[in-house]
Amino acid sequence: MDLRQDLRSTVGDLLPELKDLLKQLVAIPSIAFPDYPKENVQRAHDLIADELRKSGVGDIQVLNLPDTSPVIYARIPPPPGAPTVLLYGHYDVQPSGDESLWNTPPFTPTEQDGAIYGRGAADCKSNVVAHIGALRAYGGKPPVGVTLVIEGQEEFGSGFDDYPAEKPELFQADALLICDAGNIRAGAPTLVTALRGVADVFVEVRTLATPVHSGQFGGAAPDALLALMAGLATLHDAEGNVAVEGLRRDKWTGANYTDEEFAEITGMAPGMPLLGTGPIGERIWYGPAITVIGLDAPPVKTAASAVIPYAKAYLNVRVHPEQDPAEGQRAVIEHLKKVKPYGIELTVTGGDVGSGFAAGTTGPAYAAMREAMGKAWNTEVVDSAMGGSIPLTNSMATANPAAEVIMIGAEDSNCNMHGFNERVLLSELANVALAEAEFFQLFANRMRK
Missing domain, CATH: 3.40.630.10 (Zn peptidases)
Structure with a gap:
């Protein structure tokens, strides 16, 4: 048979x-x-x-x-x-x-x-x-x-x-x-x-001992949340590509999603653009990604009219399958330490890594x-x-x-x-x-x- x-x-x-x-x-x-x-x-x-x-x-x-x-x-x-x-x-x-x-x-x-x-x-x-x-x-x-x-x-x-x-x-x-x-x-x-490999990075900034009145001191008092946001914004270019030197990205020659298919799978809102440029497979499998997966800041519901003294972000970094995730983690840490938004130094530390x-x-x-x-x-x-x-x-x-x-x-x-x-x-x-x-x-x- x-x-x-x-x-x-x-x-x-x-x-x-x-x-x-x-x-x-x-x-x-x-x-x-x-x-x-x-x-x-x-x-x-x-x-x-x-x-x-x-x-x-x-x-x-x-x-x-x-x-x-x-x-x-x-x-x-x-x-x-x-x-x-x-x-x-x-x-x-x-x-x-x-x-x-x-x-x-x-x-x-x-x-x-x-x-x-x-x-x-x-x-x-x-x-x-x-x-x-x-x-x-x-x-x-x-x-x-x-x-x-x-x-x-x-x-x-x-x-x-x-x-x-x-x-x-x-x-x-x-x-x-x-x-x-x-x-x-x-x-x-x-x-x-x-x-892809994975690494965690934590970014925090403290600018004041306590919150101060945003009407009385805002405009000159250093805002920790603004500084954090400005630092995080440097991780990507205007088109959404990762802009950190030292993170590997290669050509992808395997199967790919179409833009429409990817939008449907991920449940993108109508008219929402994709981040980055190039083939989708290259962006999500053979190149880096940096995602802000957590943010410590006052919630909108209980926010006061005050300049924020402290903020912290949790970044999930994905790296090329053949790149050492610790190397990718160091690249992100070094990038953020150099940024110093408004002259404010960010405290950046690494967490877990997975190859x-x-x-x-x-x-x-x-x-x-x-x-x-x-x-x-x-x-x-x-x-x-x-x-x-x-x-x-x-x-x-x-x-x-x-x-x-x-x-x-x-x-x-x-x-x-x-x-x-x-x-x-x-x-x-x-x-x-x-x-x-x-x-x-x-x-x-x-x-x-």
């Missing part, structure tokens, strides 16, 4: 049970943030472990680290001469936010128009279910060795972020499938090849996955990137320097992950499971040559 047609029909037959499993998982509010019930995280862990056993995985362990939700660690030995593939995902989810802003209850999975709505449906429970589907397509005996790593605290962060680099012997594989990404648009199979990632794309695993995804979606595969980060990627790569790292997933740009009305398309879930199953055989064939 033709392998491709056999797998396609097999995964198609599995879809009803995969859909039911995804609904069961979405119904569990497995939020690993502080002050949320830990038993819900444990419930999600236990359900996945049970489903893996039903899928033929016999060696299932738990990695228990301090202050970290339990990590599922499971293994299927490789057939003789076959490579090993590590499958990664996470079962924890973001908090739901204001539930009144959801069209359907966030933890009541709702199937509508070919999609399942609910918190975690896309990020990342659908990808965990896709792993299970790929294993079941082979009756639990895939043509490659498999190591499964399903963690439960990715959204909040934990000590597991650095653990693979500390215990590399547990994570050895020929290819790492980091399934916490997705397609640039629904129906467009996408290999994510890069992640970006650029994947190698010329090895046999990438070739096999490109072919597998093309077969699953029956269309051309494109390359894309992510402006966000997947904390574990660099640690996994450090533990496995010879392995190819492949980032895929069932999400798409309209899935609303981390937002209200999160959803995953069942067609994307089925295609990820099929592509993964196809990949197992294609990669095994290539490695045996």
Whole structure:
């Protein structure tokens, strides 16, 4: 029987049970943030472990680290001469936010128009279910060795972020499938090849001991908020491009959004212009971004007629995937220290940093996955990137320097992950499971040559 047609029909037959499993998982509010019930995280862990056993995985362990939700660690030995593939995902989810802003209850999975709505449906429970589907397509005996790593605290962060680099012997594989990404648009199979790095910068200014009357002293008394705003305004040019020397930006040659598509995805107000110039992919994936994500200043509702003595801003800096985020952080700090708006010195300090990632794309695993995804979606595969980060990627790569790292997933740009009305398309879930199953055989064939 033709392998491709056999797998396609097999995964198609599995879809009803995969859909039911995804609904069961979405119904569990497995939020690993502080002050949320830990038993819900444990419930999600236990359900996945049970489903893996039903899928033929016999060696299932738990990695228990301090202050970290339990990590599922499971293994299927490789057939003789076959490579090993590590499958990664996470079962924890973001908090739901204001539930009144959801069209359907966030933890009541709702199937509508070919999609399942609910918190975690896309990020990342659908990808965990896709792993299970790929294993079941082979009756639990895939043509490659498999190591499964399903963690439960990715959204909040934990000590597991650095653990693979500390215990590399547990994570050895020929290819790492980091399934916490997705397609640039629904129906467009996408290999994510890069992640931007991130750094935090804090800017503050104090000009007076206390607020003073704006009518009596305004116009000469140094205004801390005005000075802060003037300093922040130098971070970008008149068109919105980042204007800090030392932040890397390169040409982007992969898939791109159109202006109209980007406006729709981000919910831009009608007539609102985009920031910056050049291809959108270059701006959001292969160049820097500086966003003011917090501001300490008197709120409008309680504001008094006074010159502000103190103000502080929190900047989120995104850097090119191959730039050291600490280097990018230093560039922003040095820029702001030199500015001195109105002769007022700004106090600038750095916070956390997280490295970006650029994947190698010329090895046999990438070739096999490109072919597998093309077969699953029956269309051309494109390359894309992510402006966000997947904390574990660099640690996994450090533990496995010879392995190819492949980032895929069932999400798409309209899935609303981390937002209200999160959803995953069942067609994307089925295609990820099929592509993964196809990949197992294609990669095994290539490695045996």
